[in-house]
Amino acid sequence: MTAVAPGPGTLELLLADATELLPTLAPGLPELAAGSAPRPARTPRSVDTLTRDMPDADPNDLALQRWSVIAPEGPAGDEALEAITPLLRLREAEQGAKVEPYRVRPGMGVAEAARWKADVLRDERVPEEEIPRYLLLLGDLDEVSAELQHVLANGAFVGRLHVAGPDGRPDPGGYAAYAEKAVRWAREPTGHGQPDALFFAADDRTGATRLGRHLLIEPCVTMARKPGRRPFPAANIVDIPGVDTADDFLRAGSAAGPSVLLSVSHGLGRPRRGWASVGHQRALQGALLVGAHGSSAPLLTAEMMQSTPFLPGGLWFCLACFGAGTPMESAFYSWLSLLAREGAYASRVQRVLESLPQGGERPFLAALPQAALRNPQGPLAVIGHLDLAWTHAFTDPSRSTQSRASRIFSSIQAMARGSRAGVALDALMRSYREVNDELLSGYHAEEDARAWNRPSPVDPVQRSSAFMLRNDLRGYVLLGDPAARLPLKGSKASCSGSAAGECGPDASVAP
Structure with missing residues (x-):
């Protein structure tokens, strides 16, 4: 597969076919596709x-x-x-x-x-x-x-x-x-006063992970190394180079000292010919494609995680589709269905729709983080995505080539400073509440304009992009005890x- 550089205004999805181990949505969707995103359903205030x-x-x-x-x-x-x-x-x-x-x-x-x-x-x-x-x-x-x-x-x-x-x-x-x-x-707790901070983007030569490296991992590493009034509290800041296999990835996170890890990779979704069984789906959906493109063993599964030392006593922010689990309904179903009905990017969108939960299916947590939490030498908590994971979480709603890595870096900072895992997730959820408030304000302004017979003051494309960001951020959840924290000296x-x-x-x- 030829290396794909992320183009201007591209919406990228971190989802791969569970059999072919290739992106389900390649080469992404134009940013304008977000303009079709529908208004969210009303919920209690x-x-x-x-x-x-x-x-x-x-x-x-x-x-x-x-x-x-x-x-x-x-x-x-x-x-x-x-x-x-x-x-x-x-x-x-x-x-x-x-x-x-x-x-x-x-x-x-x-x-x-x-x-x-x-x-x-x-x-x-x-x-x-x-x-x-x-x-x-x-x-x-x-x-x-x-x-x-x-x-x-x-x-x-x-x-x-x-x-x-x-x-x-x-x-x-x-x-x-x-x-x-x-x-x-x-x-x-350990005798370490500061954790190691690990940053990783899979080297699979796809637009999604290249965007993840350029607009999330590299800016996070830069922010972590930047001196300031309150410097990032890490003993070592490690930008993990592209690894060849899942075993290489596990070794990179096997240090005995407490660590925080931010990883970007594709999560597995439905194969082109469907899952062999419900058990097969539960074992593999959300497994991570972490090895280099063309590697003989790029896939990290729950079976590999059961007993291998990986982030012992650490915290993991895992960015991948279905990395935390699969919900009963995807927040992106109505938007993707609308694109498919309109004939826009039909073949690409249809593949993604087939990977989404179908009516009557039971929602479930991914097997990989379950194995990581059960592992005596595994992490204490995992932040992952309970749906499709796009690149919206670390890009600007109206300019998808503009990094907003600080949204996710705020969670990594909280982890490294010894805050409890729930506090780290809430650092990200602040961004969710901000964009949600922006959307609600826009809808109220539009309703007021309609009542006074005035033109709408809201740019529909910008609003739709903000809606996509809201749904992407909404999917992040914490697996593990929210009171868990790094076992640093003094904790x-x-x-x-x-x-x-x-x-x-x-x-x-x-x-």
């Missing part, structure tokens, strides 16, 4: 509005912010809660208060999730200082819905833990393995009170 309490409190202080867990109703939720008991005890000790788990029914839509947030989580009878702002969801997307995760993420620091066995059913042993890892690193778990139990024999106790 509280869904996309920041509602966090106590904004003056340290966001990393569990004694102030509180931590809890949300599990599905029924036996599966009971087993998951039992499996992570050591993690519950640790968080109780850190916050000085008992953890009271919440239980929810599966399949919550946006409206029901918003009501649950208002009526249960933010019950007026509960004092403000006791409402948990760190929330760990337990279960796959059909057990605790993605809609609930999104609704909660605009008022709390939210993560999700789910580990399935070979049969696809929840594996309590996997939950327990993650809990043990999280507790171990919290109680026994040892501390007890905030004795009533909730003990942190452990070696834990320090805050006065």
Whole structure:
């Protein structure tokens, strides 16, 4: 395949065919294609509005912010809660208060999730200082819905833990393995005062990853190395060169010290002839194409991640299609369907549509991050995409050749400075809320102009591009405990009170 340089005004997609290992959408779409993006569906005002309490409190202080867990109703939720008991005890000790788990029914839509947030989580009878702002969801997307995760993420620091066995059913042993890892690193941090910062873009000679290198990885490395009043706190800043195989990629992230990693690569989607089975899809969808073009082994799968040391005690920002999982419905379906109906870029768009969730299919988390979280020598948390991942997240809405790498770099900075993983994701979600507010303001201005019989003040192409950015940013989720942080020197778990139990024999106790 000939190397493809990203052209001016190109929308690139980080999705590859699971059999051919080639881009599903090549050579991308013209930026003008975003002009067909429809208006988003109306949602309750509280869904996309920041509602966090106590904004003056340290966001990393569990004694102030509180931590809890949300599990599905029924036996599966009971087993998951039992499996992570050591993690519950640790968080109780850190916050000085008992953890009271919440239980929810599966399949919550946006409206029901918003009501649950208002009526249960933010019950007026509960004092403000006791409402948990760190929330760990337990279960796959059909057990605790993605809609609930999104609704909660605009008022709390939210993560999700789910580990399935070979049969696809929840594996309590996997939950327990993650809990043990999280507790171990919290109680026994490393002697490192600063992490390594790793930056990687796959060398597969496609427009999407070349754009990722030029407009995300290289600007992030430049910002990390730039001196300033508050320099980037990394022991080593490593721009990982293009690797040949997935084994090379794993070795690049196997250092014993704590690390943060930003990676850009294609995630696997539907093969041209379809998946052989549901099990085949669950094993491979979202696996990463990290090796060089033409390599004999470029694919990183869950099977390879099970026990290989990779980012031990670290944090991973993984930018790839379906890198975190596959939702029930794609936020981009209506736009792509409209392009297909209009005959625009028909063959390219149709291939992408075929990779999207179909009606009646069960949503699921990707196998690769599940394996990474279960791995005792794997990362503590992964930020990934729960849908199609475009290059919108690090480019300007109206000029796709203009870098906006700072959106994602803000999350990497928060990780490296020792903030908890939920705080790091929220750094990115600020950009989501900004563009969402911009869209809402535009629609209100358009409605006012219509009421007064005036021309619309909104540029429809710019608005559509902003809508695409909004949907792209909305897809990022955190897998793992949102209270997890790099095990740096001085980060040892501390007890905030004795009533909730003990942190452990070696834990320090805050006065």
